[in-house]
Amino acid sequence: MPTNAFALSRMLIAERSSLVRRLARMLGSEPAAEDVAQSLYLKVQRIDDDPPILNKRAFLNRLATNLATDWLRAEKRHDALFEMFDPTPDVPSDTPSIDRQMLDSERMRRFEAALEELPLRCRQVFVLRRIDGLTPGEVAARLGITVNAVAKHVRIAVRHCHARMQDDPDA
Structure with missing residues (x-):
């Protein structure tokens, strides 16, 4: 495992609980924060050694913030898409059959x-x-x-x- 990925993985495991709490505040949902933290772990595994990361904590926090922002944007697109096409089946129609x-x-x-x-x-x-x-x-x-x-x-x-x-x- 590359050195950057190894160091970031260890840092993520050590600071996971505080990171998930911060993500939960950003996302408004603890399950969503857990999903983003899992995505963060997978992303960290693919980081190369070139160039070397000097401030690993700042890099990890920035990466977590970017993933959370991406998750919020995707959720907003998802909600907008399904809001447009929601037939609201629970509301009875006044129109006769x-x-x-x-x-x-x-x-x-x-x-x-x-x-x-x-x-x-x-x-x-x-x-x-x-x-x-x-x-x-x-x-x-x-x-x-x-x-x-x-x-x-x-x-x-x-x-x-x-x-x-x-x-x-x-x-």
Whole structure:
């Protein structure tokens, strides 16, 4: 084993606990500090004798700091990557399923067809009253009919649409 690697390995083993504590403060995690210390040990094993390292303690500390910085950058990239693609499966979606959307679309088509079967005046009254939300008095004034006629047309339209929707096997 080269002299630099041997001396750095002995120093790392002797000062491992204080180095891991310092790395844990930098990284915010003791398991991460242990991982970086292990990487440091492996890196130290590959150091050559040329050029000779004069201040081995400073070199070891700088190497540990660089590895910790690299670990933090990698962790930041990892978090950013998975944050972009996280579908958050624990959060239920408000969007109906495709099956539900298809069934609802088919029911809406059947309802619109039932409305089209109504006489024009009856359809106009129903749309103004139930879809547009006008009061019976407003519908009567707009169409020039009585409030009782509005109620009668709405009743006819509701019965007709209800009967047509009951014919639907998915209702």
